[in-house]
Amino acid sequence: MRGPGKWWRGKSTPEKVETYTRWSFHFFAVVEVMTVGLSAAGEVGPGLGGWLMLLVCVHAAVCALTVSRALDWVCGRRKQPLRLLWTLGAVTAAVAVTALAVAEHGPDGDGVDAAAGGVFGVVLIFGAGSISLGVRNRRRVYAVVAGFAAGAGLVAFPLGQPAPVALVSALSVLLGSGFLAFTAVFSVWLLKAVYELDEARETRARLAVAEERLRFGRDLHDVMGRNLAVIALKSELAVQLARRGRPEAVEQMIEVQRIAQESQREVRDVVRGYRxxxxxxxxxxxxxxxxxxxxxxxxxxxxxxxxxxxxxxxxxxxxxxxxxxxxxxxxxxxxxxxxxxxxxxxxxxxxxxxxxxxxxxxxxxxxxxxxxxxxxxxxxxxxxxxxxxxxxxxxxxxxxxxxxxxxxxxxxxxxxxxxx
Known part of the structure; x- marks a missing residue:
């Protein structure tokens, strides 16, 4: 069996960069579950806390799937996962609204408010960051980040959140999702650059091989071009002399034979590299x-x-x-x-x-x-x-x-x- 070391060393440099990028974003899903999912279960209790943790796990799973499909799209292996991006946006909004509703209308206590508020902010941040990985241009990335931040602030008012709290929530989501979105955009740019550099390197290698073949072709042309021209002229001359019954036709054909044998020897020299x-x-x-x-x-x-x-x-x-x-x-x-x-x-x-x-x-x-x-x-x-x-x-x-x-x-x- 191949060990982890051989598996890693067997990859090319672009494949290593892609693997590192892919698992880095997958690790974000683990971070999401560890930071807010487990803390919610511990602070709120096994009942409501378990439901919050389940929602966070579902959201993290959808984020990981979106990241995987988005990276495949970046690498040109599949179409842009538009439906999955919209699904992630809907799941993120549903989990965030549920968490905010739990904070406002759920059991009283600072632990419940802190856990629900953490779920609300983190799912919006990680959701926006994951969606940014599958967006085509920067303006749409800005729109995604700004939209999630504005939504965080606007949703807080109908559920009874004070204006300062809603503003802080919007700014937190804006900064957090902006950071993850920047990380996603930079990772995509780096991955594309590595693949393009590798492709350019392969192109240079093919050009080097093609140049070698052209040099071989030039050598073969130099050897055969002149000799074949001479053979053609002397053969034509021999035909004309033979039709006239001239004995010089034999001498011309002997010369053609000599040139042909010399050409064979020179071609062998070129092919075998004896030149x-x-x-x-x-x-x-x-x-x-x-x-x-x-x-x-x-x-x-x-x-x-x-x-x-x-x-x-x-x-x-x-x-x-x-x-x-x-x-x-x-x-x-x-x-x-x-x-x-x-x-x-x-x-x-x-x-x-x-x-x-x-x-x-x-x-x-x-x-x-x-x-x-x-x-x-x-x-x-x-x-x-x-x-x-x-x-x-x-x-x-x-x-x-x-x-x-x-x-x-x-x-x-x-x-x-x-x-x-």
Missing amino acids: EADLGVELAGAQGVLTAAGIECEVTGEAAGLPAEVQSALAWVVREATTNVLRHGDAGRCAVGVRVTEGRVVLTVENDGAAGASDGGGGSDGGSASDGGGGSGLAGLRERLAAVDGTLEACRVGEATFRLVAEVPLTEADVREVAV
């Missing part, structure tokens, strides 16, 4: 893309002096790892380090997004494609590194950190060149 890539450029690009996506990225070490084939292999490791940090997990920090030690170059990519990712693609794991493919994923990276006798290790470090380590041996001449 040289600059490690320094990839390190700078990784830092820029991750920083733009809101991930703190630290790059240490330099690629200067490394052999071209080593730089090309490690550059693809950086490119693949960066793509997967963006696409998988929920990383907030990524560290990329290059160092030369004991006759080998070591590239380390470490991020803290393993906790929020699935086991199959945590952090910088090979999640962009299946590992069985020859062009991407961990298997593809190992193939590239194997060409320079390198190795690749990928594993979790603790519960939240994923580390990818690529090592490539260097010759003595290479080590001396790097040292210089």
Whole structure:
């Protein structure tokens, strides 16, 4: 079974904010019952106090249900719960009027007046605050708060409340409901902002992947465009020569065959990533893309002096790892380090997004494609590194950190060149 810790760590940042917001407002219902419901039962007695507590519990339950549906509406999962909002308003008014009637016409005693007055004020405050969570704009929120406060003052007169008491009740409801309404509006704004930021981050990640695909497309176009044009021209020339019975047609077709074979070799180079890539450029690009996506990225070490084939292999490791940090997990920090030690170059990519990712693609794991493919994923990276006798290790470090380590041996001449 998944424990509470794994359940929480398995959520994304927007889901965590939504869960915190949802249960914070649900806790308000518990506060309502604990503050006035239990106190009413204790001060008035089990008979009338029990009925007051039952009314408070019903009101708190309707508030909790309204909050849940309103947050689903805020997150775009359901329509605005208009009927439930009106139901909560009616229940709030009924409970408040009942409490005020008990204070005026119920048993005499300071305890009864205090308990009924507490129920009257608290249900209006929490009712207005809960309704504000499901209202679309601020003007309507102001109208809800002002309406509940005015209603608290106006209802008090027909039931015999003095004017100062009615005014104090209206001001209390205005301040209390205004505070809860402000909390609701701010919570909704924060929740929407977090979801929009997460969506923007995903968009940047998709753009980074799309840019990589465009770069691959440009490379493939550069390789195939010119060669196909030459093949088409020489084939047309060979056809014309063959129709005229000229022996040069054979030479042209031999040239077409040579160009076609050369094109096949160059396409394989592009697809398998054997074309040289600059490690320094990839390190700078990784830092820029991750920083733009809101991930703190630290790059240490330099690629200067490394052999071209080593730089090309490690550059693809950086490119693949960066793509997967963006696409998988929920990383907030990524560290990329290059160092030369004991006759080998070591590239380390470490991020803290393993906790929020699935086991199959945590952090910088090979999640962009299946590992069985020859062009991407961990298997593809190992193939590239194997060409320079390198190795690749990928594993979790603790519960939240994923580390990818690529090592490539260097010759003595290479080590001396790097040292210089």
